[in-house]
Structure formats: C-alpha cells, structure tokens
Amino acid sequence: MRTLFTLSRVFAKLLSLLHTAGMTTRRERLRAATVAEIKEAALAQIAEVGGPGLSLRGVARTIGMSPAGLYRYYEGRDGLLTELITDAYNALADAVAEGVASGGEAPRERFVGGIRAYRRWSLENPNQFLLIFGTPIPGYAAPREGPTVAANRRMGQQFFMIGLEAWQQGTFHPSPDSRAPTPSEKELAELLDPEFPPELVPVMLGTWAHFHGLTTLEVLSQFDWIYGDDTEAFFDREIERLMDSLALEG
Amino acid sequence: MRTLFTLSRVFAKLLSLLHTAGMTTRRERLRAATVAEIKEAALAQIAEVGGPGLSLRGVARTIGMSPAGLYRYYEGRDGLLTELITDAYNALADAVAEGVASGGEAPRERFVGGIRAYRRWSLENPNQFLLIFGTPIPGYAAPREGPTVAANRRMGQQFFMIGLEAWQQGTFHPSPDSRAPTPSEKELAELLDPEFPPELVPVMLGTWAHFHGLTTLEVLSQFDWIYGDDTEAFFDREIERLMDSLALEG
DNA sequence: GACTATATGCGAACACTGTTCACTTTGTCA
DNA sequence: TGACAAAGTGAACAGTGTTCGCATATAGTC
Numbered sequence: 001m002r003t004l005f006t007l008s009r010v011f012a013k014l015l016s017l018l019h020t021a022g023m024t025t026r027r028e029r030l031r032a033a034t035v036a037e038i039k040e041a042a043l044a045q046i047a048e049v050g051g052p053g054l055s056l057r058g059v060a061r062t063i064g065m066s067p068a069g070l071y072r073y074y075e076g077r078d079g080l081l082t083e084l085i086t087d088a089y090n091a092l093a094d095a096v097a098e099g100v101a102s103g104g105e106a107p108r109e110r111f112v113g114g115i116r117a118y119r120r121w122s123l124e125n126p127n128q129f130l131l132i133f134g135t136p137i138p139g140y141a142a143p144r145e146g147p148t149v150a151a152n153r154r155m156g157q158q159f160f161m162i163g164l165e166a167w168q169q170g171t172f173h174p175s176p177d178s179r180a181p182t183p184s185e186k187e188l189a190e191l192l193d194p195e196f197p198p199e200l201v202p203v204m205l206g207t208w209a210h211f212h213g214l215t216t217l218e219v220l221s222q223f224d225w226i227y228g229d230d231t232e233a234f235f236d237r238e239i240e241r242l243m244d245s246l247a248l249e250g
Numbered sequence: 251m252r253t254l255f256t257l258s259r260v261f262a263k264l265l266s267l268l269h270t271a272g273m274t275t276r277r278e279r280l281r282a283a284t285v286a287e288i289k290e291a292a293l294a295q296i297a298e299v300g301g302p303g304l305s306l307r308g309v310a311r312t313i314g315m316s317p318a319g320l321y322r323y324y325e326g327r328d329g330l331l332t333e334l335i336t337d338a339y340n341a342l343a344d345a346v347a348e349g350v351a352s353g354g355e356a357p358r359e360r361f362v363g364g365i366r367a368y369r370r371w372s373l374e375n376p377n378q379f380l381l382i383f384g385t386p387i388p389g390y391a392a393p394r395e396g397p398t399v400a401a402n403r404r405m406g407q408q409f410f411m412i413g414l415e416a417w418q419q420g421t422f423h424p425s426p427d428s429r430a431p432t433p434s435e436k437e438l439a440e441l442l443d444p445e446f447p448p449e450l451v452p453v454m455l456g457t458w459a460h461f462h463g464l465t466t467l468e469v470l471s472q473f474d475w476i477y478g479d480d481t482e483a484f485f486d487r488e489i490e491r492l493m494d495s496l497a498l499e500g
Numbered sequence: 501g502a503c504t505a506t507a508t509g510c511g512a513a514c515a516c517t518g519t520t521c522a523c524t525t526t527g528t529c530a
Numbered sequence: 531t532g533a534c535a536a537a538g539t540g541a542a543c544a545g546t547g548t549t550c551g552c553a554t555a556t557a558g559t560c
Contacts, residue, residue: 213463
C-alpha cells in the first residue's frame with residue numbers, strides 16, 4: 001500500500017517535471033544551479049590538470065561542499081566524466097558546425113571552415129580534446145550505448161553530411177576508388193542518407209584521419225621543435241593540399 | 251683530506267665502470283637484474299591498465315619488494331615513466347626501421363613497409379603508443395632536453411630519412427609547394443642532411459600526420475562502429491591513395 | 501682478516517585519492 | 531501539522547606516491 005502511494009507520487013512528480021519544463025519549484029532551481037556549478041568547477045580543473053587528473057575532492061573543495069555531497073548529483077567520478085565527455089563531443093561538433101556556416105555558400109570554403117574550426121577548438125581546449133581523443137582514463141568505462149557513444153556518432157554523422165553537401169553540389173570529385181564499396185560502407189551510407197554515395201565513406205574517413213592527425217600532433221606539441229609556435233601556416237597549406245587531392249572545387 | 255680521498259675513490263669507480271662494461275661485480279649484476287625486473291613488471295602493468303594507471307605499489311607487489319625499495323632504482327614514478335616513454339619511442343622507431351627493411355629495394359615498398367609497421371606496432375602495443383601520443387600523464391613532466399625528447403627527435407629524424415632515400419632515388423615527385431620554404435624548414439633540412447631538400451619537410455610532416463591520424467583513430471577504436479574489426483583493408487587502401495597523391499613510384 | 505663507507509631494503513608515517521554509510525538538516529507536499 | 535524525500539555532513543576504509551630513519555649486506559681499504 002505504502003509503495004503504491006509512493007509510486008504514484010513519483011509518477012506524478014515525473015509528469016510534473018515533464019510538463020513544467022520551467023523548473024518551478026525552488027528545489028529544482030537550486031539543484032540545477034548546483035549541477036551547473038559542479039560542472040563548471042570540474043571543467044576548470046580539467047583545463048588545468050587534464051582529464052585523468054580530475055579530482056572529485058578538488059571540485060568539492062572549490063565549490064565548498066563535502067566530497068560525499070557530490071554523490072547526490074553524480075554517480076561518482078565516472079558519472080561526472082561521462083557528462084563531461086559528452087559535453088566535449090557536442091562542443092566540438094558545434095564548433096565545426098559554426099565553422100562550416102562561416103564559409104558562406106562556397107562548398108570548398110564551407111568544408112575548409114569546418115576543418116579549421118576542428119583545429120581551432122582543439123587547440124583552445126586541448127584537455128577537452130584529449131578527453132575524447134586521448135588515453136582512455138584508467139578505471140573509466142563509458143556506459144554501453146550511453147550518452148558518450150551517442151554524442152560520438154552524432155559528431156561523426158555531422159561530418160559525413162558536410163561531405164554529402166559538397167557532393168550533391170557537384171563540386172566534389174575525389175579520385176575514384178578502384179575497389180567496390182564494402183557491405184559495411186553501403187550499410188553506413190544508407191543509414192546516413194538515402195542519397196549518400198557509398199564510395200564517399202572511405203574518402204571522408206580518410207580525410208578526417210588526415211586533419212585529425214595534424215590536429216593531434218599539434219595539440220601534443222609534436223611540431224614545436226620544427227615550427228615553434230607558428231604552425232598555422234603549415235596547417236593551412238596542408239589543408240589546401242588535401243583539398244586539391246580531393247578535387248573539391250568552388 | 252677525507253673528501254679528497256672520497257672523490258678520488260668515486261672517480262676510480264666511475265673509470266672502472268666505464269672501462270669494464272662487462273658488469274664484473276656481483277652488485278652490478280644484481281642491480282641490472284632488478285632494474286630489468288622492475289621495468290618488465292611496469293611494462294606488463296601498463297599493457298593492462300595503461301600509462302596513467304601505472305601503480306608503483308603495484309609493481310612493488312608483483313616483484314615482491316617494498317614500495318620504498320623501488321626508490322633505490324628509480325626517482326619515483328616519474329623516473330620510471332621517463333624510462334618507459336623513452337623505450338616506447340625507441341621500440342616504435344625500431345619497428346618502423348624493420349618495416350622499411352622488409353620492403354627490399356623498391357622505394358615505394360620500403361616507404362609503405364615503414365608505415366604499415368607504424369600501424370602494426372601501435373595496434374599491438376596500444377598502451378605504449380598512448381604513452382607517447384596520448385594524454386600527458388597528470389603530474390608528469392618530461393625532463394627538459396631529457397632522454398624522452400631525444401628519443402622523440404631520433405624517431406622523427408629517422409622518418410625524414412626514409413623520405414630522403416626515396417627522393418634521392420628519383421622516384422619521389424610530390425606536387426610542388428607553391429610556397430617557398432620557410433627559414434625553419436631550411437634550418438631543419440640542413441640539420442638533417444646537407445642533401446635534404448627543404449620543400450620535402452612539410453610534405454613528410456603532412457604524410458606522417460596523415461597515417462598517424464589513421465593509426466590513432468584505429469587504436470582508439472573510432473572506426474569500429476563502421477568497419478568492425480576489419481579495418482586493415484581500409485588502411486591499406488588509404489595508404490595507396492596517399493602514395494599516389496605523393497607520386498612515389500617504384 | 502678487520503674496518504669502514506656505501507648500496508640495498510624495509511616498515512612506519514604523511515598527505516592525498518574515490519567511495520560508502522549512518523546521521524542530521526532542509527524543503528515539499530498532502 | 532505531519533510525513534517523507536532530498537540535500538548535505540563527517541567519519542571511516544582501502545588505495546595511492548613519497549619521505550624518513552633504521553637495519554643489513556656488500557665492496558674496497560688499511
């Protein structure tokens with residue numbers, strides 16, 4: 001009987017939560033504020049010491065809370081990391097989208113704009129970048145089919161769409177691959193868009209890998225001993241070379 | 251007087267150490283064995299849990315020694331990491347050299363052999379790879395101009411030499427860069443080899459970044475959702491595309 | 501061979517980490 | 531007002547890297 005009452009109450013609360021997205025009650029507002037504060041502190045700490053150095057007790061200290069209290073908001077360190085990793089994926093995807101848009105109408109400008117934004121965001125947020133593309137944090141396992149892999153796929157699909165856009169405008173003529181598309185490539189193409197040409201899949205993956213490699217090595221300061229801190233010209237030149245080899249016009 | 255005696259004794263010892271590289275004394279043999287054992291245990295642990303998860307107390311446990319005892323052999327965790335990172339650089343460089351040699355006489359075969367070896371080593375030793383190209387370990391700072399940066403440069407120079415080899419055989423005709431070589435590029439070229447053409451510097455760097463990106467993303471399983479575990483064909487095809495765009499014949 | 505300086509190794513301690521648990525205080529809602 | 535859930539705390543546990551003082555084993559010198 002008690003549990004039934006409780007259940008119905010919980011259900012009512014859930015409904016009200018879904019209904020009133022304006023966070024009416026005082027508790028909800030406070031909670032949202034606390035969550036935001038925690039995340040902000042965690043992000044600041046990651047920017048300083050990197051993902052693997054994130055300390056729960058540290059963020060508890062900076063926001064003036066006991067370490068145990070954090071567990072009311074996140075499932076420990078792993079839960080917090082899951083959220084931050086998801087955020088990083090989305091932030092990168094947003095930055096790329098903005099970079100594409102800044103390219104105006106010209107397909108090549110849009111494409112290059114996305115790539116440049118990829119690099120810029122990564123250099124400005126190296127530790128968030130490494131949260132995604134660095135060493136997996138020891139002891140942390142992303143939840144299966146959880147928010148991080150969803151964000152990962154979202155980012156990947158968005159990138160493929162940039163290629164499709166140029167393709168459909170007829171300005172994209174990568175050298176034809178002598179090999180026929182594999183089943184997995186056809187499958188992915190269909191999943192992305194009915195119009196997506198399967199032979200574009202490996203081309204886009206290779207392109208991604210290329211400028212991702214450039215970005216990674218720059219974030220890790222692997223070009224410093226050659227170019228010092230003036231790597232931008234090299235990067236731009238390399239992107240031009242890449243675009244030429246893809247025969248992306250416009 | 252005492253100190254003078256002591257100094258001369260130390261000097262004699264140093265001389266004898268330099269002279270008898272055969273590790274005559276019992277102590278030296280034992281020490282070498284212990285060092286090797288520690289390194290082996292650390293390497294095994296890194297292979298399991300990754301670099302940032304390396305636990306000094308853990309290796310002490312597996313070799314049956316007290317944690318404090320390790321400090322007679324390494325300057326704490328950082329010292330051990332410095333050695334392991336250096337080893338990783340050298341192991342990768344060795345693997346690449348072997349891959350090049352396996353290509354026989356044909357320049358293109360040699361070049362591709364090196365790249366394939368780069369990928370293979372990285373996939374077989376992902377955690378050593380990430381030790382070098384992953385997130386810097388929190389709290390660890392490589393000693394300035396220490397062994398790790400030396401090993402890093404050694405690896406880089408070796409890679410440039412592979413390019414020079416193909417160049418000198420007249421089989422390497424990358425599309426000419428419209429931009430004149432920068433001072434840093436000329437400087438590096440001279441430092442590498444008097445015969446090294448400066449315009450080859452950015453080409454080789456770009457090439458490295460390209461297949462490094464492919465390798466990184468594969469190590470981090472970022473292709474899995476598309477290709478499953480059959481990524482080798484994609485990689486090989488991509489390398490062919492890269493070689494064609496570089497116009498490396500033979 | 502005895503003596504002494506050095507290398508090796510250990511246990512205890514310190515400051516730190518993530519996490520759990522029992523407990524109190526605070527807010528919400530019938 | 532009363533009941534119940536949420537929020538927050540402090541103590542505790544097991545784990546980490548590191549330092550210090552002390553014991554022992556080895557090496558080289560008189």
